[in-house]
Amino acid sequence: MSSSPSSARAAAPADADPAPDTPRAPAAAGLAELAARHGLAPSGKRPPLGRYLKALWRHRHFVDAFARARASAKYSKANLGRLWEVGTPLLNAAVYYLIFGLLLQTDRGVEDFIPFLVTGVFVFTFTQQTVLAGVRAISGNLGLIRALHFPRAALPVSLALVQMRQMLVTMGVLLVIVVATGQVPQWNWLLAVPALVLQSLFNIGLSLVFARAGAKVSDLAQLMPFVLRTWMYASGVMYSISVMAAGAPAAVRFILDVNPAAIYIDLMRFALIESFTASDMPPNAWWTAAVWAVAVLIGGFVYFWKAEESYGRD
Amino acid sequence: MAATEGATATAEAVEASGAPAPDAPSDFGEPTVIADGLHVVYRVRGAAGRSGGGGPAALLRALARRKGGGGAREVHAVKGVSFVARRGEAIGVIGSNGSGKSTLLRAVAGLIPPERGKVYTNGQPSLLGVNAALMNELPGERNVVLGCLAMGMTPAEVRERYDDIVDFSGINDKGDFISLPMRTYSSGMAARLRFAIAAARDHDVLLIDEALATGDRAFRKRSEKRIKELREKAGTVFLVSHSNKTIRDTCDRALWMERGELIMDGTAAEVVDAYEEANGGD
Numbered sequence: 004m005s006s007s008p009s010s011a012r013a014a015a016p017a018d019a020d021p022a023p024d025t026p027r028a029p030a031a032a033g034l035a036e037l038a039a040r041h042g043l044a045p046s047g048k049r050p051p052l053g054r055y056l057k058a059l060w061r062h063r064h065f066v067d068a069f070a071r072a073r074a075s076a077k078y079s080k081a082n083l084g085r086l087w088e089v090g091t092p093l094l095n096a097a098v099y100y101l102i103f104g105l106l107l108q109t110d111r112g113v114e115d116f117i118p119f120l121v122t123g124v125f126v127f128t129f130t131q132q133t134v135l136a137g138v139r140a141i142s143g144n145l146g147l148i149r150a151l152h153f154p155r156a157a158l159p160v161s162l163a164l165v166q167m168r169q170m171l172v173t174m175g176v177l178l179v180i181v182v183a184t185g186q187v188p189q190w191n192w193l194l195a196v197p198a199l200v201l202q203s204l205f206n207i208g209l210s211l212v213f214a215r216a217g218a219k220v221s222d223l224a225q226l227m228p229f230v231l232r233t234w235m236y237a238s239g240v241m242y243s244i245s246v247m248a249a250g251a252p253a254a255v256r257f258i259l260d261v262n263p264a265a266i267y268i269d270l271m272r273f274a275l276i277e278s279f280t281a282s283d284m285p286p287n288a289w290w291t292a293a294v295w296a297v298a299v300l301i302g303g304f305v306y307f308w309k310a311e312e313s314y315g316r317d
Numbered sequence: 318m319a320a321t322e323g324a325t326a327t328a329e330a331v332e333a334s335g336a337p338a339p340d341a342p343s344d345f346g347e348p349t350v351i352a353d354g355l356h357v358v359y360r361v362r363g364a365a366g367r368s369g370g371g372g373p374a375a376l377l378r379a380l381a382r383r384k385g386g387g388g389a390r391e392v393h394a395v396k397g398v399s400f401v402a403r404r405g406e407a408i409g410v411i412g413s414n415g416s417g418k419s420t421l422l423r424a425v426a427g428l429i430p431p432e433r434g435k436v437y438t439n440g441q442p443s444l445l446g447v448n449a450a451l452m453n454e455l456p457g458e459r460n461v462v463l464g465c466l467a468m469g470m471t472p473a474e475v476r477e478r479y480d481d482i483v484d485f486s487g488i489n490d491k492g493d494f495i496s497l498p499m500r501t502y503s504s505g506m507a508a509r510l511r512f513a514i515a516a517a518r519d520h521d522v523l524l525i526d527e528a529l530a531t532g533d534r535a536f537r538k539r540s541e542k543r544i545k546e547l548r549e550k551a552g553t554v555f556l557v558s559h560s561n562k563t564i565r566d567t568c569d570r571a572l573w574m575e576r577g578e579l580i581m582d583g584t585a586a587e588v589v590d591a592y593e594e595a596n597g598g599d
Contacts, residue, residue, distance in 0.1 A: 034353040034399060038437035041347050046436040047427020058469075065466035072463060076454050147451055149428060150511060152441040153467040316428055 208303030346404030
C-alpha cells in the first residue's frame with residue numbers, strides 16, 4: 004500500500020471529537036472548490052432537458068427490450084400464452100356487447116352498433132391499460148431503478164410501447180369484427196393510422212404523468228381503476244354522445260366534446276364505420292386530437308423529468 | 318477512458334486534457350467523489366409504515382405527514398462526513414451494524430438527498446446492493462440483456478459480453494439456471510448475477526454493498542480480480558463489507574464509520590487493525 008490519499012483524512016480515531024463540522028470547516032470551502040475545479044456535479048442531480056432526451060434516445064434499445072420482456076412475461080403463466088393478446092380484446096368486446104347491446108340496449112340512434120361499440124371498447128382500453136401500466140412504471144421497478152442508472156423515462160415510455168404493440172394486435176381483431184358485421188374495406192380506413200399515431204403520443208404523455216404521480220402517491224394504483232371506469236362511462240364508449248347529450252347544457256357538451264378519449268374513439272369510428280360520418284363527431288375533431296397529443300406528450304415529459312432525481316428514493 | 322453516460326461535459330474536458338491534477342496529494346488520479354460535510358437524515362414514519370394500517374386514521378396520518386412530517390421520527394444516519402476519493406482507489410467502508418455505511422453509499426449514489434453538506438461525483442455512481450433485485454419474473458438471461466442495455470450498452474456489445482457475464486456469475490456451473498426466472502434463484506445466485514451484470518461495464522464510481530459476501534470462494538476471487546481491473550481503468554470502487562479480510566485483500570484505503578460519524582480514514586491495513594483492536598479481534 005502506498006502513501007494514503009489523505010486530503011480529507013481525519014487525523015485519528017475521533018471518539019473524543021463529537022462536533023463533526025468544526026474540524027473540517029476550513030477544508031469544507033476547499034472541497035466545494037475542488038469539486039468545481041474537476042467538474043464534479045452534486046450526486047443525483049437531474050440533467051438538463053436536452054441531455055436527458057439524448058440519454059433517452061441512447062437507451063432506445065433498452066426501451067424496446069424492456070417492452071418485449073414485459074409483453075412476454077405478461078402471459079407467461081397462462082397455458083394459452085400469447086393467444087390471450089387476441090383473446091382478451093375478443094372477450095372484452097363480447098362482454099360489453101352482452102351488457103350494453105343486449106341487456107341495456109344503449110344502441111339508441113346508432114346505426115351499426117356492434118362495430119360502434121367494439122371500436123369504442125378497444126380504443127378506450129388502449130388508453131386505459133397504458134395509464135394503469137404507467138402508474139406502476141416507477142413503483143413497480145424500484146429494484147431496477149436503484150440498481151442501475153438510466154433515464155427513468157425509459158420505463159413509462161417502454162410500458163406505453165407494450166400497449167402500442169398490443170393495440171396493433173387488437174386492431175387486427177377489430178378489422179375482422181368490423182368486416183364481419185358488414186363494413187366494406189375502403190381507402191377511408193387509412194385514417195385509422197393517423198388516429199392511432201395521435202392516440203399513441205397522447206398515451207405516452209399520459210404514461211409519463213401517471214408514472215410520476217404513482218411514484219409519489221402509492222395509493223394511486225388502487226384509485227386509478229375507478230377513475231378510469233368513470234372516464235370510460237363519460238366517453239361515449241357504449242352510447243352516442245351526440246344522441247344522449249343532445250339536451251345537455253353548453254358547458255357539459257363542451258367538456259364531452261373535448262374529452263380526448265371520446266375524440267380518439269370517434270376518429271377511429273369515423274375511419275372504419277361507413278354510417279359514422281363527420282356530423283357524428285365534435286367540430287374540429289382532428290385538431291383537438293392533435294393538440295391533446297402534442298400537449299400531453301410534451302407536458303408529460305417535462306413533468307416527469309422535473310422529478311427525475313427523486314425516483315427510487317424512499 | 319470512454320466517455321460514460323451522465324458524465325458532465327466539463328468532466329469530459331478535464332479527462333481529455335489528461336494532465337494530472339495539480340492538487341493531487343497522492344499517486345492516485347483526480348477526484349471522483351467528494352463528500353463535503355455530508356449529513357443524511359432519514360424520516361421514519363409511524364409504526365404502521367407506508368402501506369400498513371388503513372382506515373381514517375391512516376388517512377389522517379397521511380395528511381399530517383404532508384404538512385411538515387408530523388409524527389415522523391428522524392434518524393440522523395450520517396453526521397458530517399467529508400472525504401475525497403480519487404481515480405484508481407478501492408475504498409473499504411467498515412463499522413458495526415447501523416453505523417451508517419449503507420446510507421453513506423446510498424447518498425453517494427444520489428438515492429438519498431443530503432440533509433446538509435454535499436456529495437459531488439464524476440458522472441453517475443452505480444450502487445450494487447444485496448437487496449437490489451432486477452426483474453424477478455424474468456429469466457436470468459433476460460436480466461443480463463436488459464441490465465446491460467439499461468447501462469447504455471448497444472445490442473452488439475451485449476451479445477459480445479453475454480457469455481463472459483454468465484461465466485463470471487457462475488450461475489450455469491450447476492446446470493442451466495440462466496433460463497429460469499430470477500425469482501427461483503437463491504439470494505446468493507441473484508446477488509452474483511447482479512454483480513456480474515454491473516461489473517460488465519466500466520464505471521467511474523462503483524459502490525458495492527456487501528454484494529460479495531454472498532458468493533462462494535471462487536466467485537469472490539473472480540470479483541476481487543474484477544475490482545482490481547476496474548481500478549486499473551481509473552475507476553473508484555467503494556466496498557461495504559463485514560469481512561475484514563475482504564477489505565484488506567481488495568482495498569487500499571478504508572473508512573471507519575461509527576454512529577454516523579467518520580472516525581478514521583487511512584490505509585486499509587491501519588484502519589482494519591484499529592477496528593479489530595477496538596472490537597476485540599476479528
